[in-house]
Amino acid sequence: MTAPHIVWLRRDLRLADQPAFCAAAQAGPVIAVYVLDDERPGDRKLGGAARWWLHGSLDSLSRRLGRHNSRLILRRGDAVKAIAELAMETGASTVHAIRHYEPWWRKAEADLSSKVDLVLHDGNYLMPPGSVTSGSGEPYKIYTPFYRAISRILPARDPLPEPAMTLPDNWPESERLEDWGLEPSKPDWAGGLREIWERGEDPAHARLEEFVESVTAYETDRNLPSVDGSSRLSPHLHHGELSPSQVWKALEGKRGEGVTSFRSELIWRDYAQNVICQFPDYPDGNYRERFDRFEWRTGKAADDDLKAWQQGRTGYPIVDAGMRQLWAIGWMHNRVRMIAASFLIKHLLIDWRQGERWFWGTLVDADYASNGVNWQWVAGTGVDSNMFPRIMAPLSQSEKFDAAGYIREWVPELADLSDDEIHDPEGLLRPPAYPEKIIGHKEARARALEAYSAIKE
Ligand SMILES: Cc1cc2nc3c(=O)[nH]c(=O)nc-3n(C[C@H](O)[C@H](O)[C@H](O)COP(=O)(O)OP(=O)(O)OC[C@H]3O[C@@H](n4cnc5c(N)ncnc54)[C@H](O)[C@@H]3O)c2cc1C
Incomplete structure (x- = not known):
C-alpha cells in the first residue's frame, strides 16, 4: 500500500497551475480535502455571497476531480484538527497546501505543521507576497515602487499544467456539500447572483478568453460603469479557480495601453497581499x-445613514446604483466602489471599517487583503498617501464617467429621466419615489474637512 498525500484546499480551488496538487501528484496517490472552518476565522467567517460562490466552486472542482476518477473530500470544523485526523485515518505521509496570508490561516499553518509533515507552496500570486524587496531587502509599503520592482521580474514562471493523478487504495468518508447550507434557501436571495455568475474553473477560463479578446479597450472602458469593460475575474481569482499567472500568460503577445493598465490592476492584487504580509491585522x-482619534459619527442618526447607504437610498444615484448592484449580484464596478466608499467615509463620516465589513459580507470577491487595503486607501488611513482631504464629488463623478446607463439599470425609478437629469434628480422626483439627498455635497465636504482638521498634523 502506498501512503497517500493530502492536498488541503482553501482559496485555490483549481486543478491547473495548482502547485500543491502537482507536488502531491508527483509524490504518490492524492486525497484532496476542503474543510469548512467557521471557527478559526472568528468574526471573519465567510460572508453570505462568498459562501454562495464557494458552493459552486466546490461543486465544480468535485466534478472535475470525478473526471479523473478522483474525489473531493469534504469535512467541517477546526481545519487543523480535521486535516490531522484525516492524515491519521488515511496514513498520509505529507500534507501539501498553498500558503495563505490571512492571520487565522497563518496560525492554522503553524499549528498544523507541528502535527503533520506540512509542505507549503506559493501559487496564488504573481510573486510570493513579501518576496519583492527594495535594495535594502525591505518589502515595499507603497504601490508605485512595488509596481516598478515587480514589473522587472514578471512573468516569474509559466503556469503548471493539470497534474496526472494516481488514486489512493481507499477513500476516506466525505460530508455532502448539499448539507452545508452554503447556498441560501429560505429566503433564496441568490437569484441575481445565479443570473450573472458561473462558478468554477471552466467558466473562469471561458471568461478570461472572452475578456482577452477585448483587452485593448480596457484602458478607457474600465472606468465606465455603464460599459461591461472590466474582466469580472475577481471572484474567480479570489476563490482560486484561476491563478494570476494564468491570466498573465493569456495576455502574452497582446500589446497596448489596455494590456498595461490591466496588468497593473492585477499587480494591485499582489500589492494588497504584500501589505497584509507585513501588517496582518491591517483590515x-x-x-x-x-x-x-478621529470623531466618526455614531448613534441613531449615523446608524440610519449607514442603513440608507447599505440599501442604496442615499439620494445620490451613482452611490445608490452601486450599492444596489452589490446587493443584487455580489459585485460592484471598481469606480463605483471608490465613489460609494468615499461617500460613506467622507460624506457620512462613518468609520471605514463599517463599510469594509458590509463589503465583506456582500461581495462574491470579498478578499481580506484587497478589501482592507482599498478601504484604507480611500479613507486615507493607510500606508499610502493621505487621501482623506480628497473628497470625491459623487455627482460630478457620475457625469464624468457617464453613468446614466448604469443608474437606469440599478435605480429603475430614475429610468425615465434624461441623461442630463439622471445624475442629480433633486426637484424632479420626490420621496417616496426617490429619496432626497441624505446630506448636501458642500455641507458634507465642509463637515468632513472640519472633522479632519482636529487630527491633522
Ligand atoms: C472600497 C473597495 C473595496 C474593494 N474590495 C475588493 C475585494 O474585496 N476583493 C477584490 O478582489 N477587489 C476589491 N476591490 C478592488 C476592485 O474594485 C476589484 O478587484 C474589481 O472591481 C474587480 O472587478 P474586475 O475583476 O472586473 O477587475 P479588473 O479591472 O478586470 O481587474 C483585474 C483584476 O485585478 C485585480 N484588481 C483590480 N483592481 C484592484 C484593486 N484596486 N485592488 C486589488 N486588486 C485589484 C482583481 O483581482 C481583478 O479581478 C475593492 C476596491 C475598492 C475601492
Missing part, C-alpha cells in the same frame, strides 16, 4: 494611528 485598524 481591522487604522494604519495611521492619528485616525484613532
Whole structure:
C-alpha cells in the first residue's frame, strides 16, 4: 500500500497551475480535502455571497476531480484538527497546501505543521507576497515602487499544467456539500447572483478568453460603469479557480495601453497581499494611528445613514446604483466602489471599517487583503498617501464617467429621466419615489474637512 498525500484546499480551488496538487501528484496517490472552518476565522467567517460562490466552486472542482476518477473530500470544523485526523485515518505521509496570508490561516499553518509533515507552496500570486524587496531587502509599503520592482521580474514562471493523478487504495468518508447550507434557501436571495455568475474553473477560463479578446479597450472602458469593460475575474481569482499567472500568460503577445493598465490592476492584487504580509491585522485598524482619534459619527442618526447607504437610498444615484448592484449580484464596478466608499467615509463620516465589513459580507470577491487595503486607501488611513482631504464629488463623478446607463439599470425609478437629469434628480422626483439627498455635497465636504482638521498634523 502506498501512503497517500493530502492536498488541503482553501482559496485555490483549481486543478491547473495548482502547485500543491502537482507536488502531491508527483509524490504518490492524492486525497484532496476542503474543510469548512467557521471557527478559526472568528468574526471573519465567510460572508453570505462568498459562501454562495464557494458552493459552486466546490461543486465544480468535485466534478472535475470525478473526471479523473478522483474525489473531493469534504469535512467541517477546526481545519487543523480535521486535516490531522484525516492524515491519521488515511496514513498520509505529507500534507501539501498553498500558503495563505490571512492571520487565522497563518496560525492554522503553524499549528498544523507541528502535527503533520506540512509542505507549503506559493501559487496564488504573481510573486510570493513579501518576496519583492527594495535594495535594502525591505518589502515595499507603497504601490508605485512595488509596481516598478515587480514589473522587472514578471512573468516569474509559466503556469503548471493539470497534474496526472494516481488514486489512493481507499477513500476516506466525505460530508455532502448539499448539507452545508452554503447556498441560501429560505429566503433564496441568490437569484441575481445565479443570473450573472458561473462558478468554477471552466467558466473562469471561458471568461478570461472572452475578456482577452477585448483587452485593448480596457484602458478607457474600465472606468465606465455603464460599459461591461472590466474582466469580472475577481471572484474567480479570489476563490482560486484561476491563478494570476494564468491570466498573465493569456495576455502574452497582446500589446497596448489596455494590456498595461490591466496588468497593473492585477499587480494591485499582489500589492494588497504584500501589505497584509507585513501588517496582518491591517483590515481591522487604522494604519495611521492619528485616525484613532478621529470623531466618526455614531448613534441613531449615523446608524440610519449607514442603513440608507447599505440599501442604496442615499439620494445620490451613482452611490445608490452601486450599492444596489452589490446587493443584487455580489459585485460592484471598481469606480463605483471608490465613489460609494468615499461617500460613506467622507460624506457620512462613518468609520471605514463599517463599510469594509458590509463589503465583506456582500461581495462574491470579498478578499481580506484587497478589501482592507482599498478601504484604507480611500479613507486615507493607510500606508499610502493621505487621501482623506480628497473628497470625491459623487455627482460630478457620475457625469464624468457617464453613468446614466448604469443608474437606469440599478435605480429603475430614475429610468425615465434624461441623461442630463439622471445624475442629480433633486426637484424632479420626490420621496417616496426617490429619496432626497441624505446630506448636501458642500455641507458634507465642509463637515468632513472640519472633522479632519482636529487630527491633522
Ligand atoms: C472600497 C473597495 C473595496 C474593494 N474590495 C475588493 C475585494 O474585496 N476583493 C477584490 O478582489 N477587489 C476589491 N476591490 C478592488 C476592485 O474594485 C476589484 O478587484 C474589481 O472591481 C474587480 O472587478 P474586475 O475583476 O472586473 O477587475 P479588473 O479591472 O478586470 O481587474 C483585474 C483584476 O485585478 C485585480 N484588481 C483590480 N483592481 C484592484 C484593486 N484596486 N485592488 C486589488 N486588486 C485589484 C482583481 O483581482 C481583478 O479581478 C475593492 C476596491 C475598492 C475601492
